[in-house]
Amino acid sequence: MPQHQSTRYQFKIKMWVIKALLFLLLIDGIKSTKDSQFALDEYYLEASKIYEKANKIHLENELATGKIGALDVSERILNKKIDASLLEEYVEMKISGGLREQNEMLELFEKAKESETSEQLKDEVENGFNMMDGFSDLEKKISEFNIDGVDDYFERLERRLYSESFISEIEYQLPLLYETYQIIFVYVRSFQDDTLSDTVKSILWERIDLLRRISEASHVILDALKKQGFNDDLQGFDSFERMRDVTEKLNAMMDEVKNMEGIDSKLLKVEKEMEVLEELKERNVVNEIKNRFQNLTKSSDFLTNFRTTTIFHGEYGGIQSISPLLQKIKSFSSKMRSFEFRTSISSKKWSTFENHFQHTNIQSGSLTEKFSNFRDCVQNFDFQTSFPMDFLDDFDKNLTQIRLVDSDIQNYTKRLEELAETTDNLHALTERRYPDPAQVDRDFLPLFREYLSEHAWLRDVDNLMILLRKIKDLITELNLDNVRKGFEEILEKMDESKQFLECYSNLETTASDIKELLVLPGKVWNFDPKVLEGTVEVVGMFKEAYKMIEEIKKWKVATNPEIENFPLDGEDVKAVSDGINVLETIRNVRNGLEMMKNLDVENLGIKDSWDLLDSSLSQFFEILSSQKIWNSSDVSFPTNLPIDTIKTFIEDEYQENQRNDILKFLKEIQILETDFPEYPNKLEKMNEAIEKMKEWENEKMNPVKTMVDCFEMECNASLKLPGASN
Ligand SMILES: *[C@@H]1O[C@H](CO)[C@@H](O)[C@H](O)[C@H]1NC(C)=O
Numbered sequence: 001m002p003q004h005q006s007t008r009y010q011f012k013i014k015m016w017v018i019k020a021l022l023f024l025l026l027i028d029g030i031k032s033t034k035d036s037q038f039a040l041d042e043y044y045l046e047a048s049k050i051y052e053k054a055n056k057i058h059l060e061n062e063l064a065t066g067k068i069g070a071l072d073v074s075e076r077i078l079n080k081k082i083d084a085s086l087l088e089e090y091v092e093m094k095i096s097g098g099l100r101e102q103n104e105m106l107e108l109f110e111k112a113k114e115s116e117t118s119e120q121l122k123d124e125v126e127n128g129f130n131m132m133d134g135f136s137d138l139e140k141k142i143s144e145f146n147i148d149g150v151d152d153y154f155e156r157l158e159r160r161l162y163s164e165s166f167i168s169e170i171e172y173q174l175p176l177l178y179e180t181y182q183i184i185f186v187y188v189r190s191f192q193d194d195t196l197s198d199t200v201k202s203i204l205w206e207r208i209d210l211l212r213r214i215s216e217a218s219h220v221i222l223d224a225l226k227k228q229g230f231n232d233d234l235q236g237f238d239s240f241e242r243m244r245d246v247t248e249k250l251n252a253m254m255d256e257v258k259n260m261e262g263i264d265s266k267l268l269k270v271e272k273e274m275e276v277l278e279e280l281k282e283r284n285v286v287n288e289i290k291n292r293f294q295n296l297t298k299s300s301d302f303l304t305n306f307r308t309t310t311i312f313h314g315e316y317g318g319i320q321s322i323s324p325l326l327q328k329i330k331s332f333s334s335k336m337r338s339f340e341f342r343t344s345i346s347s348k349k350w351s352t353f354e355n356h357f358q359h360t361n362i363q364s365g366s367l368t369e370k371f372s373n374f375r376d377c378v379q380n381f382d383f384q385t386s387f388p389m390d391f392l393d394d395f396d397k398n399l400t401q402i403r404l405v406d407s408d409i410q411n412y413t414k415r416l417e418e419l420a421e422t423t424d425n426l427h428a429l430t431e432r433r434y435p436d437p438a439q440v441d442r443d444f445l446p447l448f449r450e451y452l453s454e455h456a457w458l459r460d461v462d463n464l465m466i467l468l469r470k471i472k473d474l475i476t477e478l479n480l481d482n483v484r485k486g487f488e489e490i491l492e493k494m495d496e497s498k499q500f501l502e503c504y505s506n507l508e509t510t511a512s513d514i515k516e517l518l519v520l521p522g523k524v525w526n527f528d529p530k531v532l533e534g535t536v537e538v539v540g541m542f543k544e545a546y547k548m549i550e551e552i553k554k555w556k557v558a559t560n561p562e563i564e565n566f567p568l569d570g571e572d573v574k575a576v577s578d579g580i581n582v583l584e585t586i587r588n589v590r591n592g593l594e595m596m597k598n599l600d601v602e603n604l605g606i607k608d609s610w611d612l613l614d615s616s617l618s619q620f621f622e623i624l625s626s627q628k629i630w631n632s633s634d635v636s637f638p639t640n641l642p643i644d645t646i647k648t649f650i651e652d653e654y655q656e657n658q659r660n661d662i663l664k665f666l667k668e669i670q671i672l673e674t675d676f677p678e679y680p681n682k683l684e685k686m687n688e689a690i691e692k693m694k695e696w697e698n699e700k701m702n703p704v705k706t707m708v709d710c711f712e713m714e715c716n717a718s719l720k721l722p723g724a725s726n
């Protein structure tokens with residue numbers, strides 16, 4: 001008995017337990033390897049049994065004392081953290097009527113289906129906008145069109161028509177003009193010869209004054225004509241031309257626009273369809289559903305990774321007192337697995353919904369405004385409007401006639417202007433050059449001849465009167481009142497059209513914008529509402545899962561007097577487990593060595609290494625067996641074992657059946673080599689725990705304890721041990 005052992009444990013009464021075990025292992029082992037092997041296996045088996053028992057009692061004890069709860073046991077068995085708080089938000093959730101946001105969506109979906117408009121109707125609406133886009137130039141033309149010129153023209157026509165004094169003035173002056181011209185003409189023609197006598201000179205000289213009369217008459221007529229506007233009326237006519245052009249275009253527009261009649265009711269239908277989309281957007285239903293799906297999906301992580309349990313065969317299996325709990329855990333786990341499966345099916349559907357709305361955005365701003373505003377435009381518009389083109393044609397013809405005469409008269413105005421000017425010039429010239437009859441020379445007659453021939457038209461000047469009468473007749477026939485009425489009507493209609501076109505252009509939209517809106521409902525509602533299903537079921541599962549966890553938590557183990565005062569704590573149980581691992585490693589190496597001895601290495605390239613390993617390990621086990629106590633300073637693990645050499649050889653060249661066993665064996669050796677220094681301590685701890693356990697069991701069996709005092713009696717190893725040896 002080594003000194004250190006007895007001094008260290010001398011106050012520990014039942015020290016014999018560990019000593020006995022070590023004795024079995026080591027002392028007995030000295031005799032033969034067979035014996036050593038037997039003892040080691042016995043030791044191992046004994047410790048394992050104790051471990052199994054201790055572990056169970058320990059667990060039951062901890063459950064009974066409340067050190068751990070039923071949920072902890074579940075977590076250990078299922079090897080999973082079970083956090084029921086993840087499901088708390090669903091406990092109070094009312095689901096009997098379905099989830100709010102989903103009901104909203106379904107309601108809107110129904111509404112959308114009811115208000116859905118046909119492709120044809122959408123086409124018609126789009127065509128309406130398209131048509132209106134085509135009239136944007138026309139709107140500009142009407143805006144630029146100024147009717148002042150037309151008005152002005154009529155005013156002047158009227159002035160001509162109703163000014164009697166004008167006609168009579170010209171009627172009075174024209175004959176004067178004509179006659180004076182004739183007088184001069186007759187005189188000048190009478191004197192063909194340029195060599196004039198003094199008498200003739202005198203006569204001719206006196207006629208110079210006639211020029212004054214012509215001048216006066218021409219000025220008077222000219223002024224009268226100008227006053228009546230027979231000089232520059234072409235502008236008024238241009239305004240009329242422009243008006244006619246615009247009216248023609250408007251008329252053509254009306255022909256097209258007629259097809260749009262009744263579009264207001266179609267627009268109204270589209271508005272209704274758009275309203276449902278606006279509601280969807282404003283109530284934020286899609287996002288709410290997405291959030292809901294996300295939360296549900298997140299929470300459904302709770303259901304994942306529950307494995308099929310084999311708990312009735314596992315380490316807890318034999319504990320009778322917790323078998324009701326195990327039953328609960330088992331059914332909980334299998335429930336969760338089936339929930340996981342069902343949830344994954346629902347959540348696949350949900351992602352269809354999410355994907356759909358990922359790619360379907362509803363633009364911001366009003367979706368109905370453009371339709372309703374356009375509807376306002378068309379509601380106040382008369383689609384039957386047509387412009388009186390016959391009237392305009394008729395008027396145009398009449399006007400053309402008037403214009404021809406007008407132009408003739410204007411020609412006269414121009415001539416009269418020239419006449420007045422040349423007459424005044426000639427008058428001034430003759431007065432300057434011929435202050436008295438004596439001055440009249442041979443140049444005198446040619447001056448007048450030239451003047452006369454230049455104005456030969458004066459001989460037919462009464463034509464002007466005919467023209468003036470004619471234009472008066474034409475204007476009278478025109479019936480200006482009717483014409484004015486006709487034009488007022490046209491202007492009024494033109495104004496309506498203008499307002500209509502402006503109303504459209506104020507929408508600030510185009511057919512392509514509209515098309516984008518029109519196709520939107522078809523895109524948005526293009527999903528199967530069935531994909532929304534499953535949420536209620538999933539929430540129900542969460543509620544049920546939560547309830548099951550609550551029940552597990554509530555579970556308590558029945559009190560068991562058998563296990564009162566169980567002395568091992570978790571550390572102790574672990575010490576036993578660790579110790580068993582130590583024994584296992586040693587056993588593995590020793591068994592491996594047995595196997596290795598049977599191997600024929602005679603012809604292998606590693607014979608030397610092999611032999612070295614064999615002898616080193618054999619020697620090690622021998623020393624180990626010869627030692628009466630585990631003490632790392634007494635026994636050291638052999639160094640420089642040729643493990644790597646052997647390993648390389650086996651890995652690269654050895655192909656026999658035992659290849660894997662050998663590799664495993666080599667690995668075990670390495671573990672042993674590394675961990676060996678810790679072994680005495682670990683075994684010591686295990687033995688202490690086993691000692692406590694035995695003592696407790698003994699006390700249970702023999703309540704009146706017969707204390708054996710090792711200190712005084714000098715404990716001896718041949719004492720009978722329960723279960724340790726025969
Ligand atoms: C989703 O979870 C968040 C945070 O957990 C919460 O604020 C929100 O209300 C939940 N949404 C729904 C629709 O349950």
Ligand SMILES: *[C@@H]1O[C@H](CO)[C@@H](O)[C@H](O)[C@H]1NC(C)=O
Binds near residue numbers: 391392394
């Ligand atoms: C054109 O003149 C004819 C007579 O020549 C008259 O009956 C008709 O009313 C006039 N039309 C217009 C539009 O002025």
Ligand SMILES: *[C@@H]1O[C@H](CO)[C@@H](O)[C@H](O)[C@H]1NC(C)=O
Binds near residue numbers: 407408411457
């Ligand atoms: C104007 O008068 C001149 C000279 O008589 C003539 O040659 C011309 O054709 C007339 N013009 C018109 C528009 O009548």
Ligand SMILES: *[C@@H]1O[C@H](CO)[C@@H](O)[C@H](O)[C@H]1NC(C)=O
Binds near residue numbers: 633
């Ligand atoms: C181990 O044995 C040596 C003598 O070989 C001794 O000095 C030492 O105290 C022992 N160690 C323990 C932990 O008993």
Ligand SMILES: *[C@@H]1O[C@H](CO)[C@@H](O)[C@H](O)[C@H]1NC(C)=O
Binds near residue numbers: 714
């Ligand atoms: C060992 O125990 C036996 C029987 O229990 C006893 O007869 C013997 O004297 C003891 N040996 C010593 C050294 O105490």
